[in-house]
Amino acid sequence: MKPVKYTLRVNYLKDLVNSIVELDEQKSFELAKRILEETRDPKVVFEAVRQAAEIIGEKYEKGEFFVADLIMAGEIMKTISGLARQKLKELGEARKIIGKLLIGTVEGDVHDIGKNIVVSMAEAVGFEVIDLGVDVPPSKFVEAVKEHNPDILGLSGLLTTAIDSMKKTVDELKKAGLRSKVKVIIGGGRVDQYACEYVGADAWSNDAAEGVKIMLKWMEEKAK
Amino acid sequence: MPIVEINPGNLRVSVEKGSTILQAVQKAGVPLLSICGGLGACGKCRVVVASGLENVSSLTKAELKLLSPQDIEKRVRLACQARITGDYVSIHIPEESLIVFRGRAIAAVILRDDVYPLSPTVRKIHVNLPKPTLEDNRPDYERLHDALVEVGYIDEKEDLVVPLGVLQELPSILRSSDWDLTVVLYGRELISIEPGDTTNLLYGVAVDIGSSKIIVQLVDLNTGETIAEESVENPQLTFGADIVSRVMYAEKSRSNLIKLQQLVVSTVNSIIERLAEKSGVNHEYIYEVVIVGNTVMHHLFLGIQPGYIARSPYVPAISRSLRYKASELGLTVQKQGYIYSLPVIRGFVGADAVANILATQMHKRRDLVLVIDIGTNTEVLLGNSEVILAASAPSGPAFEGAHITHGMRAVTGAIGSVKVNDSTVEYETIGGVKPRGICGTGLIDTVAELYRNKVIDNLGKFTNVKHPRLRREQGKQRFIIVPAEESTNGVEIYVTPRDIESVLLAKAAVKAAWTILSRKLRVNPSEINRVYVAGSFGAQLNVDNAIQIGLLPPVGREKVTFIGESAIVGAKIALKSIEARREIEEAVGTIVKYVELSVDPEFREVYFESMKIHG
Numbered sequence: 138m139k140p141v142k143y144t145l146r147v148n149y150l151k152d153l154v155n156s157i158v159e160l161d162e163q164k165s166f167e168l169a170k171r172i173l174e175e176t177r178d179p180k181v182v183f184e185a186v187r188q189a190a191e192i193i194g195e196k197y198e199k200g201e202f203f204v205a206d207l208i209m210a211g212e213i214m215k216t217i218s219g220l221a222r223q224k225l226k227e228l229g230e231a232r233k234i235i236g237k238l239l240i241g242t243v244e245g246d247v248h249d250i251g252k253n254i255v256v257s258m259a260e261a262v263g264f265e266v267i268d269l270g271v272d273v274p275p276s277k278f279v280e281a282v283k284e285h286n287p288d289i290l291g292l293s294g295l296l297t298t299a300i301d302s303m304k305k306t307v308d309e310l311k312k313a314g315l316r317s318k319v320k321v322i323i324g325g326g327r328v329d330q331y332a333c334e335y336v337g338a339d340a341w342s343n344d345a346a347e348g349v350k351i352m353l354k355w356m357e358e359k360a361k
Numbered sequence: 362m363p364i365v366e367i368n369p370g371n372l373r374v375s376v377e378k379g380s381t382i383l384q385a386v387q388k389a390g391v392p393l394l395s396i397c398g399g400l401g402a403c404g405k406c407r408v409v410v411a412s413g414l415e416n417v418s419s420l421t422k423a424e425l426k427l428l429s430p431q432d433i434e435k436r437v438r439l440a441c442q443a444r445i446t447g448d449y450v451s452i453h454i455p456e457e458s459l460i461v462f463r464g465r466a467i468a469a470v471i472l473r474d475d476v477y478p479l480s481p482t483v484r485k486i487h488v489n490l491p492k493p494t495l496e497d498n499r500p501d502y503e504r505l506h507d508a509l510v511e512v513g514y515i516d517e518k519e520d521l522v523v524p525l526g527v528l529q530e531l532p533s534i535l536r537s538s539d540w541d542l543t544v545v546l547y548g549r550e551l552i553s554i555e556p557g558d559t560t561n562l563l564y565g566v567a568v569d570i571g572s573s574k575i576i577v578q579l580v581d582l583n584t585g586e587t588i589a590e591e592s593v594e595n596p597q598l599t600f601g602a603d604i605v606s607r608v609m610y611a612e613k614s615r616s617n618l619i620k621l622q623q624l625v626v627s628t629v630n631s632i633i634e635r636l637a638e639k640s641g642v643n644h645e646y647i648y649e650v651v652i653v654g655n656t657v658m659h660h661l662f663l664g665i666q667p668g669y670i671a672r673s674p675y676v677p678a679i680s681r682s683l684r685y686k687a688s689e690l691g692l693t694v695q696k697q698g699y700i701y702s703l704p705v706i707r708g709f710v711g712a713d714a715v716a717n718i719l720a721t722q723m724h725k726r727r728d729l730v731l732v733i734d735i736g737t738n739t740e741v742l743l744g745n746s747e748v749i750l751a752a753s754a755p756s757g758p759a760f761e762g763a764h765i766t767h768g769m770r771a772v773t774g775a776i777g778s779v780k781v782n783d784s785t786v787e788y789e790t791i792g793g794v795k796p797r798g799i800c801g802t803g804l805i806d807t808v809a810e811l812y813r814n815k816v817i818d819n820l821g822k823f824t825n826v827k828h829p830r831l832r833r834e835q836g837k838q839r840f841i842i843v844p845a846e847e848s849t850n851g852v853e854i855y856v857t858p859r860d861i862e863s864v865l866l867a868k869a870a871v872k873a874a875w876t877i878l879s880r881k882l883r884v885n886p887s888e889i890n891r892v893y894v895a896g897s898f899g900a901q902l903n904v905d906n907a908i909q910i911g912l913l914p915p916v917g918r919e920k921v922t923f924i925g926e927s928a929i930v931g932a933k934i935a936l937k938s939i940e941a942r943r944e945i946e947e948a949v950g951t952i953v954k955y956v957e958l959s960v961d962p963e964f965r966e967v968y969f970e971s972m973k974i975h976g
Binding site: 271 | 672
């Protein structure tokens, strides 16, 4: 029996990855459900999501995927990760959290499309995400860092003025003596290396998939 | 009657058989160069017959003399010589044949600024006062006042406001002019007394402070005529092309703010000086300056900190119309003269949008009017005399060529229009020179044409259709518009999938804005009766393509009008008519409603839906 099951699992994995990458919500949902019923192994689903997220990131990089696709993919990954988590719970287990991300759109800015993509992709790959929403003042970020003790702080914003708010937030963090406790990544349409240095962040990205990749790498390094 | 199609501009006019192309072009209102006035002597009215050459009379002697064989091969004709002999002719006017205005061609319809009877705030009254005697020793001011009552300009009980500066000069001017003088009233204020009869010297200035360009026009307030105009780049551009960087600079310190203010004030002053000199007008006879501009420009000009506009919740210092002494801002016009600013609506819908309402008269119309002023923030107005909804769409700088691989602003060398064929690509550049990059209108054409040719799908992605210009470099796709050997610097000009997406995201913001405003008015966007496209962007816009990609609503192209830099027209209307000011101030306070899209519950969904080409 075992080898058969093994082949099945490999195919399931591949099929699920493909259906996510094809942005086929219905098929992904059904496949994930079947996998969970038949294999009783939520890890397969999580693995599929991880692999899909990677391929989607590459496709975005190549220009084959657009922002709208990332949003769609994010929703699919969120749904099926939810299914897998539920299954884990039923099995009396909990998913291994690879890290904790605290994220929000900085003060003075209300744009959150990019931030929301990051949230769903980060959740999909196994982060516990605490989303503070939009127009978040520096003090609120600092309090939340104290309260949740995240591994990573994500500062998002689209407006040019958001860069200044990001800097203020990092400055407040330094004042509170918390800067060394978290890695800081900034994201948004206007951020670049220059902004990253100005803000005093550890990394920057204006591509959600790439941002998640950076955060994964940080967690790997931390685990070592 | 034969139809003549004129490009750029997508204009169609019908003319009598036998008319010259020049007559057709003039009928369409396009300012074609014709120095000799149609004699076939100057050779400046060159046009290209794009199709229907068989419906055009054969070459005249003048053309054979003035056109080279290469020109003739390229189907260049002189508009004053070529006559229309058949039913349909399509012509293209190269940029160098247009009367160039402010450095670029106008293909825009200039809206009328004489829709109200002339009634400027400043009035001049010529009076002869009786000389004082021991029997009649009324004080100078009373004497003047009584004379004005006598000629019926003011009521006996009505007093005038007399600025100290005017009063200090009153006794000497009355005497030096031998009691023959002209009184200048601004409302109820005596702003100047001039010796002799100067009633024919009454001027005002309209100013549009754009983020990238400042336009100044000098107007004769006795006739309503614009007698001189000039525009220059906004000198603040060196502090950032986008206004937010200027805001950030201004909020760093008070002196930074003053610096940005002074840059504009001194620019406006030097233009006024040049215009006055050019038209032989003494600046002492310029009594009022009307300014319009977006809210950040408005605040910077007045020296008000604009920092709070650029951040959520985007609050301006004030919205109503303002009136100050021009001297308070250091404007060199008549020393007691005034500056008037049209009201602003909100942080991202400014006095320029209000000026557009005045210019299009949408606040008085019964049909449904949409005004779109495309920029980094696109202002969208929809409504009529009952209600006008105003919103700002975060379209970003893609239409200005920013964040696009080979993007550039609409200046010489930019590809302004593109046509994709089965195996080739045709394009035209601004100024007819070798291409350097592609501007907003060229990008819109590219996306629409790629979609029409099925090279991209409705999401903007490259399909499997084979096109010789579609190439893959290091795994990344690109569509080549200009092969390396044809461009200025020998580099291929192409668009990437990301460029296409940027255009679609930009148009999605604009489309979401007019979609949501339409929903709020419970109308279908296709029912909009008139669409005005404002901004310098509009001039080369291909309407069909803009409708195709969904930047403009699906209305007939004949309902779309480019109005170019129309805010200056609104400023001029306000300068020339108190009535217009009262009307627009009232409208802004009553029928104009601001819609904040960033918190609108429908915005997100509509925005995503609007990213599609046939969304």
